[in-house]
Amino acid sequence: MARKAKAAVVGIGHSRIFRRAEAPLAHLAREAVLAAIADAGLTTADIDGVATNPAQPFEGAGAIDGLDIVSAGLIREALGLDTRWCQNVLASTVGKTLIHAVNAVAAGACRHAVVFRALASPDGGYGHVVSPAIAGQGAGGTSGQYVGTYGATPVTMAAFLMQRYLALYGPQREDLGRFLVENRRLALDWEWGYWRQYRPEPLTLETYMAAREISSPLRLYDCDLPVHGAAAFVVTTPERARDLRRNPAYVLGTATPKPAIDNGYWLLEPCMAEGRRLAQILYEVAGIAAGDVRLVNFYDGFSIFVPLWLEALGLCGEGQGFAALADARSRIGGSLPVNTSSGNLGAGRLHGLPHLIDAALQAMGRSGARQVGNADVSVAVVGPPHDGAGLVFSPHAS
């Protein structure tokens, strides 16, 4: 039933991570790239493709290559990569960049591509805006003259989705809290994560429910914590993958139907329609159905995205997302584990890297204590419902 894979992830690498810019971002990107290449059992001489999306996901981010961002060219030169394909991708998330690399190796444009993504957490505070002159249309509908003039923040956009969702469906907020409590428990085992390394404390339901509001109804633990770090993937064809040291994570299909909303606001129903459309395309391209999905890693920069993606992918009923997440089926060991990686909320604001990493590791059989038995269809979706990048990984090429 599933389509034949045209690409596979064969190596994964992660840098050290920090709360703030305690190491230059280029050093962290280099760490991640070299680790991924070594993980694949390859050398830099084997790498002929490089891609990243350098832009940082917050307003006022600097663009000094190596300090605030890391370009594909910087890594290419520093590591002496003899590239046939080298791209700085204009994409909201690394999910889209990974899809670009999948397409490149499938087309024969390069043999072994490394995709990396470096996230910056500046010392001066995240997304802080000083100038009173609010110009432009912003990015992804989260800033600019129609948003910043009124003091709305990126958090506010996600808050709009949650506020309307709560009013329409009346779910139990505690159910989302229970999921996040379990998510933190998983986070304390995520070896590359902020919470495990720096603040290995559990989250209680009481703490979650009583935490201060950031932009109502989103509270502190509904929002991911900015961190400074990088990760990388090596992608190749299934034929080459079979000769390498790791069991590959074959990519059965991908979907990235549209870019972020650049010219409007985040409205719940249109966003969900886009999410459902992504799901339909992803399932069709991968040759699978909702019932085939064995585990999922859904973007959780804000907690509300997880139940929204669960609904958009047809994995629970409309308005049932919170209850489904609190259910035992969503835990490791359940019938449909959700966010086995613990996501951004568990690892820090790594903007979809944890999701892609464990979605692939699970398919490779390398997730250790997190391993889902029979991880035949491992789905990752990075981004909010209206701006998703979906990938289906599997231990099987078809």
Place this chain on the structure above:
Amino acid sequence: MRPYPVPDLLSEPFWSAANRSVLAIQRCRSCRRYQHYPQMLCSACGGTDLGFEPVSGRGRIFSWSIVHEARHEAFRAIQPYPVAEVELVEQAELVLLANVEPPPGGRLAIGAEVEVFFEQVSESQAIPQFRLAA
């Protein structure tokens, strides 16, 4: 200093209408659909013949949030403050963002009726805002 919008070629009619206490939304002359943000092409029919038309100023709250942690320095001074998505009565899902004050001692509600007014934010610029309808 309170933040103010910088009009550009696309947005100048919107902001200058606000200076005349008029809420004007871009509308395609071919298919008659409104759109906001204003664009160079009609997002409904792809048309290139677009203009701005005054609208009633009436709407309903589509969603809302109270911002407790502003990103902008000037807004940090006044947090927490309300923000709302206002759906204009002229067209489904035609939305503007504004600061809608909750009723005294109460909360905003999705579906609540609102009406436009204009707030001076700098010497030269007023911006559309909405208040709960009487």
